[in-house]
Amino acid sequence: MKNYLLSLLFLSFATSTVFAQAPSPDEFLGYPLGSRFTPHQKVVDYFKKVASTNKNIQLQVYGKTYEGRELLLAIVSDKENIDKLEQIRTNNISLANAEKNAVRMSKQPAILWLSYNVHGNEANSTETAMKVLYTLAQAKDSNTKAWLKNTVVIIDPCLNPDGRDRYVNNFNMVSGKVPNPDPSAREHSEPWPGGRPNHYYYDLNRDWAWQTQIETQQRLIVYHKWMPQVHVDFHEQSYNEPYYFAPAAEPVHQDITPWQREFQVTVGKNNAKYFDENGWQYFTKERFDLLYPSYGDTYPLYNGAIGMTYEQGGIRAGLAVITIDGDTLTLKDRIDHHFATSMATIETVATHSEKLLSEFKKYFEQSVANPPGLYKTYIVKAQHISRLRKMAELLKKNNIAFAFGADRTLNGYNYETQKQESFKVERNDLIVNLQQPHATLANVLFEPQTFVTDSNTYDITAWSLPYAYGLNAYAVKEAVSGSFSFIEEKKEVVPVINKPYAWVMSWNSMLDAQMLVALQKEKVKVRIAEEGFTIGAKIYPAGSLLIYRTENERNNRDFNRVMADVTKNFNVSLYPIASGYVEKGKDFGSSVYRLLTAPKIAVVTGQEVSSQGVGEIWHFFEQELNYPVTMISAQSAAYLDINKVNVLILPDGSYNDKLAEQLTSWINLGGKLILMEDAIGAMIGKKPFDIKKKEYPKKDEKEINDRKYAEKDKDDLQNSIPGAIYRVSLDQSHPLALGLGKFYYTLKTDEKIYELLEDGWNVGTLKANSYVAGIAGEKVKKKLATGLLYGVQQSGKGSIIYLGTDVLFRSFWENGKQMFTNALFLVN
Numbered sequence: 001m002k003n004y005l006l007s008l009l010f011l012s013f014a015t016s017t018v019f020a021q022a023p024s025p026d027e028f029l030g031y032p033l034g035s036r037f038t039p040h041q042k043v044v045d046y047f048k049k050v051a052s053t054n055k056n057i058q059l060q061v062y063g064k065t066y067e068g069r070e071l072l073l074a075i076v077s078d079k080e081n082i083d084k085l086e087q088i089r090t091n092n093i094s095l096a097n098a099e100k101n102a103v104r105m106s107k108q109p110a111i112l113w114l115s116y117n118v119h120g121n122e123a124n125s126t127e128t129a130m131k132v133l134y135t136l137a138q139a140k141d142s143n144t145k146a147w148l149k150n151t152v153v154i155i156d157p158c159l160n161p162d163g164r165d166r167y168v169n170n171f172n173m174v175s176g177k178v179p180n181p182d183p184s185a186r187e188h189s190e191p192w193p194g195g196r197p198n199h200y201y202y203d204l205n206r207d208w209a210w211q212t213q214i215e216t217q218q219r220l221i222v223y224h225k226w227m228p229q230v231h232v233d234f235h236e237q238s239y240n241e242p243y244y245f246a247p248a249a250e251p252v253h254q255d256i257t258p259w260q261r262e263f264q265v266t267v268g269k270n271n272a273k274y275f276d277e278n279g280w281q282y283f284t285k286e287r288f289d290l291l292y293p294s295y296g297d298t299y300p301l302y303n304g305a306i307g308m309t310y311e312q313g314g315i316r317a318g319l320a321v322i323t324i325d326g327d328t329l330t331l332k333d334r335i336d337h338h339f340a341t342s343m344a345t346i347e348t349v350a351t352h353s354e355k356l357l358s359e360f361k362k363y364f365e366q367s368v369a370n371p372p373g374l375y376k377t378y379i380v381k382a383q384h385i386s387r388l389r390k391m392a393e394l395l396k397k398n399n400i401a402f403a404f405g406a407d408r409t410l411n412g413y414n415y416e417t418q419k420q421e422s423f424k425v426e427r428n429d430l431i432v433n434l435q436q437p438h439a440t441l442a443n444v445l446f447e448p449q450t451f452v453t454d455s456n457t458y459d460i461t462a463w464s465l466p467y468a469y470g471l472n473a474y475a476v477k478e479a480v481s482g483s484f485s486f487i488e489e490k491k492e493v494v495p496v497i498n499k500p501y502a503w504v505m506s507w508n509s510m511l512d513a514q515m516l517v518a519l520q521k522e523k524v525k526v527r528i529a530e531e532g533f534t535i536g537a538k539i540y541p542a543g544s545l546l547i548y549r550t551e552n553e554r555n556n557r558d559f560n561r562v563m564a565d566v567t568k569n570f571n572v573s574l575y576p577i578a579s580g581y582v583e584k585g586k587d588f589g590s591s592v593y594r595l596l597t598a599p600k601i602a603v604v605t606g607q608e609v610s611s612q613g614v615g616e617i618w619h620f621f622e623q624e625l626n627y628p629v630t631m632i633s634a635q636s637a638a639y640l641d642i643n644k645v646n647v648l649i650l651p652d653g654s655y656n657d658k659l660a661e662q663l664t665s666w667i668n669l670g671g672k673l674i675l676m677e678d679a680i681g682a683m684i685g686k687k688p689f690d691i692k693k694k695e696y697p698k699k700d701e702k703e704i705n706d707r708k709y710a711e712k713d714k715d716d717l718q719n720s721i722p723g724a725i726y727r728v729s730l731d732q733s734h735p736l737a738l739g740l741g742k743f744y745y746t747l748k749t750d751e752k753i754y755e756l757l758e759d760g761w762n763v764g765t766l767k768a769n770s771y772v773a774g775i776a777g778e779k780v781k782k783k784l785a786t787g788l789l790y791g792v793q794q795s796g797k798g799s800i801i802y803l804g805t806d807v808l809f810r811s812f813w814e815n816g817k818q819m820f821t822n823a824l825f826l827v828n
Helices: 002-009 027-028 040-053 079-083 085-096 122-136 142-150 162-176 214-226 258-278 329-353 352-369 386-396 439-446 465-470 512-522 549-553 560-567 613-627 656-670 778-783 815-824
Strands: 058-063 070-076 111-116 150-158 230-238 247-250 304-316 320-322 328-330 375-381 409-414 421-425 428-431 472-478 502-505 527-529 533-535 538-540 545-548 575-577 593-595 602-606 630-633 647-650 672-676 722-729 743-748 761-766 771-773 789-795 798-803
Touching: 002 214, 002 545, 002 778, 027 040, 027 070, 040 070, 040 122, 040 162, 058 214, 058 630, 070 122, 070 214, 079 085, 079 142, 085 214, 085 352, 111 122, 111 214, 111 329, 111 352, 122 142, 122 150, 122 230, 122 304, 122 329, 142 150, 142 329, 142 798, 230 329, 258 329, 258 352, 304 329, 328 329, 329 352, 352 439, 375 465, 386 465, 421 602, 421 778, 439 465, 465 743, 465 815, 502 512, 512 545, 512 560, 512 613, 512 815, 533 630, 545 549, 549 560, 602 613, 656 672, 656 789, 656 798, 743 815, 778 789
Parallel strands: 111 150, 111 230, 230 304, 602 630, 602 647, 647 672, 672 798
Antiparallel strands: 058 070, 070 150, 320 328, 375 428, 375 472, 409 421, 409 472, 502 545, 502 575, 527 545, 527 593, 533 538, 722 743, 722 761, 722 771, 761 789, 789 798
8 A cells, every 4th residue: 555655746748548548647747747837727728627537537617706707626536436326415415314214325435525616825835636547547457446436535636726816827927937935036936916916815714614705605515515535635834834733732722633643644644654754854743723613623523523624834935935944955856745644534534434424323313312512402583683693693794593582581601791690582682592402603703702721833722703793692502492583674664754754774784885875876875874863752762774765856857766766776775754854853954964975995014014904805896795995095085085095994004104195185174084904003193193002011020931942833822812702892982883782892903002192083992801711811811901902093074994803704794794784884
């Protein structure tokens, strides 16, 4: 077996007389594999060519990227398995659904899914995928044939074609005739935003659970139709690093089973065998943990599979690079290493297929019979139906079962007060009973506080959905079943008024923001009630939007048609008001009913800006809000025309010192500047910005540094905050906070906090005991004890909005979208 696999590593791709119709990568591409980077379309063409010549391969195009590139899978096994492939798949799904009559087929193969090139500039793995496909297609050796009898291998050659082509195209443009291995050569650098992310600059390896990106959404539909026993995610890290493969590092989530841990060791030992024989360096059990639920290794683990990450040194290594050790690492070397682990993993899965299937079946049966975790049911209150619907959509995408309503009074852990309390379950409350096949993923996404064994984590340590969606919830220790499968529509009885004085619409969801956009697009004038009011027995809160009939009819001949079309399209009935006289509050002629100005928005992009921060904003405008936005450079921001741009967004980034001065006159003329995260720091100490960083107490002279050298690679827990949830107290009367309630839960990934504004509005502040969940060291907690996170300052006719955290974090922090739309449309 050893000699066989070693010979595969250095396989010569000469024309095969036995399998002449299946060209090798070298033959098809017209150059030796590893001598150039292959454009994505050529990879697609190669997969289609090989599949067309081999009856043991099924090809499936499962979607397209934002830029229109094909996403595809090659499914490879022996002929007997391919002939009954649909039967294998459906039987496997019956095991994953823990169906009572589910039994394993005779000689049922295990399913192994190999995912390549999720990060575009980690480009060797797509080249490797072609080599793996060709090797399996040939199946020359009895060992390969035996492996394919016991295994169905699913190959996704490129999860991120848009990012890959961005990297490859740039490399081809700047590289010379001969590769330059000097790390300082321009071919080892990338222009902004780099090839790592997808079209919208998202990291697809952190999107598995949230499914905000089109590539992930389409892939997960297919993934859930197969539910593999093993999934491997192929990556690259710094070219100065040796190879990494499983077993993973701590922290490992407590819901990951002993068997899942054990099989990672089994796979790792077999990988190590081949690396040892070649003298290739590698490491395990370091750096890459198993906690955050949205990775390509953890998400499969929380879905009953063995999920693993493999990391080859090589980011931006090009075709050849000199490493810190003085060795030259080539693309061919990198392909050989990924190919070795690919084939070794196929061998391991095939050898252990029986055990993998039996443990897979047991995993889901135990999920139903004895779900993991302290709590057995999560109940989410229905105070915001629109956000509750969004949460339900996410649960459906992840195959998590839920129901609504139960006529019971229960005792549970209150997410808001963090105490055990009695509460009543109401008709539209969402109920997630963990007695279901997907109990583990549901528990991981809902648990109020994630248990973490080690602070040296690779990503955020808190993500609980009720906090992310701004919905209060209760965690209950007993199994509770819901009574309904749908949300009850509670439509108000709207009075018929022939000629209303005005119509009122709510403002507390993305749907409301989308409706406002539709109205303003049709030139409908919309006003905001900055104070609440009462008409009859109906109370309208601050933030309600009003449409006055007369002022709109006077300026818009199509007003009645527009109103009819918009309300029909959004399936909303606006509430008519007969008179401008208000029983409680101020009459409709008051200045508290301010006219909203349609924003003309620009976003700064470029080298000094976080590509992730830009991408989140860009994606939000185009894919969620459907609102026009202009992407500009920092240089262009210095010459804004207030008539063309009245709202400017500076995403997280590091900006030059002159920008503050250049924006001053534009702000004073009426411009609205939104500063996000580190963009705030760039403006501190400059006019007209009154924001100040909060000064911390000086270090106690008695404090000593007692860290040990052996702990040099670990985070200093006291100063660590890789991602924790904090409760922000809101000034509910301010337009920035409308629709959010008394508190806003934010994901804090740094220790930055600001002094209260002396002349402005301190809208969102941290107070004592604001920490909620996730890792935050004791020193960080002291620094974040009190201070400002969200504020608004007036300057001349304009305003400056300070957003001190990422309110659009990876597009899954749903509640932050409300604050962001408030900043765009409501704050003047």
